[in-house]
Amino acid sequence: MRICIVGGGTAAACLVMALARTFGSRDVDLVIVEPSDQLWRGRAYRTDRDEIVVNAPHTMMTLDPNDPEHARRWLARHHNGGGAHQSWTQEVFPPRHIYGRYLEESLSQTLDGLMAADWRVTWLRRRAVSVAPDGDKALVGLEGGATVPCDYAVLCVGGPSGYDPYGLAGHPSYISRPYPVASALATVDPSASVAVVGCGLTAVDTILGLRAQGHQGRITLLSRDGILAAVRRPLQVGRPTVMTPESVQERLDRSASPLRLSTLAALTRAEALLAGATPEQIAAEMSLADWGLSRVRRQLADREHVRDVDWLQVTTWALITTVHLWWPTLPRRDRQQFFRRYHRLWNSFTSPMPAATATTLVEMADSGQLEVVRGLEGVKATQQGFLVVAQHHTVEADVVIAAATAAPTGHSATPTGAHELMDSLIHNGCGQRHPDGGLRVQPDTGRLVDRNGRPQHSLLALGHLTSGTHYYMSGIPMLVWRGEAVAAAIAADASTGVTSAAPGLLAP
Incomplete structure (x- = not known):
């Protein structure tokens, strides 16, 4: 059986781990189509500053839903020489780039074990431009004209390209993607006045990145409602009883x-x-x-x-x-x-922020460096920089950083580098846009729904492309959980002779 995964980021990593647990030593030919120079980390977990940390306890960041201690054991083995890197509690979190190493090394070890069990694993550093059913199988088209025939194609093409609602792309002082912050923010002058569009965790990481590189200028967070990421609470006992x-x-x-x-x-x-x-x-x-x-x-x-x-x-x-x-x-x-x-x-x-991060933001506000403004209406470039307009506030800025994503009230932005792929799915009728963004999928299995409302046996999706059908797909826990569901759907086919059931979500 050949399974082709289109994409090589974090969603793909979670799916590979789920497939490994589901199929074990069975005969599988796994093809990963990913044009970038590295696998599994995605933008948020690449090499970056230590100040940019994960924001969830280890039980929610494990790649193995049956082993809540998997991530913490890895951290203890690889960072036992002291320092903050070795800590992972409800209050202290490791850097994102360290977690990226956990992704890389866990996948490397898993794939080595699978190949020892006679799996065939191939990484094609090419861009997928089309996917279509081929009888009861699938055909993935690559840039340049080659094709990959497979039994199942799973689309894990990641998130959209930079959010640019004000048409600022291309301006030399506009930063559309702040990760990794160490490189994305490196050109920001320490004395520049900075406007950060957004109030979620990406905006918070942007502030931490600026602070870590010694930024002295004014920083203004702006959004429509001014609601920041909540402050993470101490871990307590208690489980839902009404809404289970x-x-x-x-x-x-x-x-x-x-x-x-x-x-x-x-x-x-x-x-x-x-x-x-x-x-x-x-x-x-x-x-x-x-x-x-x-x-x-x-x-x-x-x-x-x-x-x-x-x-x-x-x-x-x-x-x-x-x-x-x-x-x-x-x-x-x-x-x-x-x-x-x-x-x-x-x-x-x-998506709450650690209490230590919240305390840092308050200290920056008390010093006069940080301000939060709500009622954002627009941003436009001027000869001197930018003019940011809110309902009761106007902010002049030297640099604007986009740290927000489009609210899912319509078609979401197409994932980076996937325009041709999306167009092919819609054009050949094997995909259908969801009115709330992404593609329609069968909720339980992740199978794409064609223009006639029929689930596609050989075409599945995981991650951002399923937004709309699945309102909440953020973070490792949901990717792990939905990855298990996709693997279970493939395993349930009579041709595989395997049955599997997706586990429930881990407790926080």
Whole structure:
């Protein structure tokens, strides 16, 4: 059996590990189509500054869902000489580039074992420009005209190219992709005034990168709502009881009508209250009126009073572990309402920053170097630099850094280098765009859905291309989990003689 993986980033790494667990010593011909000069790391985990760290505990960053200690054991073996690199707790996190080494070395060791078990593994450093079914198999077209026939093609082509809503691409002082920060920010003058568009983790890493290289100029964070990544709370016990995968699936099975956003909101509130939240606490976290560094200061203070069971962690985990069930069932109008009201809060809670990072931001704000501005309306180039316009604020900047992604309320930007591939999928009818971005896929299996609504037996996708069908695909835990589902779908085919079931998500 030949499996062709299109893409060689982090999503592909998670899929290879899942395939290895699923198929073991069976006869597999694995072909990886990736034109770059390195595999597995993606942009976010390449060589970079030590200050740019991962933002999740080791149990959520493991490549093996059956072994929560896998990543921490690797770190202990490879960085036991002292220093912050050897630490990985709920409060202390290793640098992203160290985690990138974990990805590389884990995949190298796994592939060596697979080849010893007679797998054939080939890396084609070419760009895929087309994918199409070929009977009950698939055909991957490469730049230059060569083709790769295979039994299954899995598209793991990564995220979109730089977000450029204001048409600034090509300007010498506009940085569209801040990772790796060590190289992306190297040309920024230490005294320059910098406007960072975005308030999520990428924006936070951008600030840390500027600070690490001794930046002295003013830094302004700007976004529409000014909601920064939440402050990570101390790890506590407690698990969801109202919104579990089982209970949500049961509700969906017994109802002929789709789940509505109002029902979802009520279930979430019930989960929070049962976990010990007060109505006032819920209102504070859900309020968009509390924003910027004021919100960060409050969250830093609140984390000092977290109970044995932390309602916010329990509720966030309830949403993360059930979103794959309820999101595809929401009516389009409800999804649009979710984007408008909850999307930024979701990103804030599901991708929190370490408390130490939050403290650094507060210190920079207290010194007058950092400011957060909401109500962003536009950015335009001037003869002197840039003029950034917000509802009640105008900022002049020497440098603008894009650290935001497009909200998934329409067609998402095409992944870098995949324009021809996407066009071919749509043109030949074996792919269909999702109105919320990405391609339509079968939720359980990741199989592409053709223009007639039929799942494609031999064509599957993992990661960014499935956004729309899967609202939440950020981070290693979701890639590992969905990778298991894709491997299980391939294994379930009668021709393989293998059965497998995707495990549940690891606890935080």
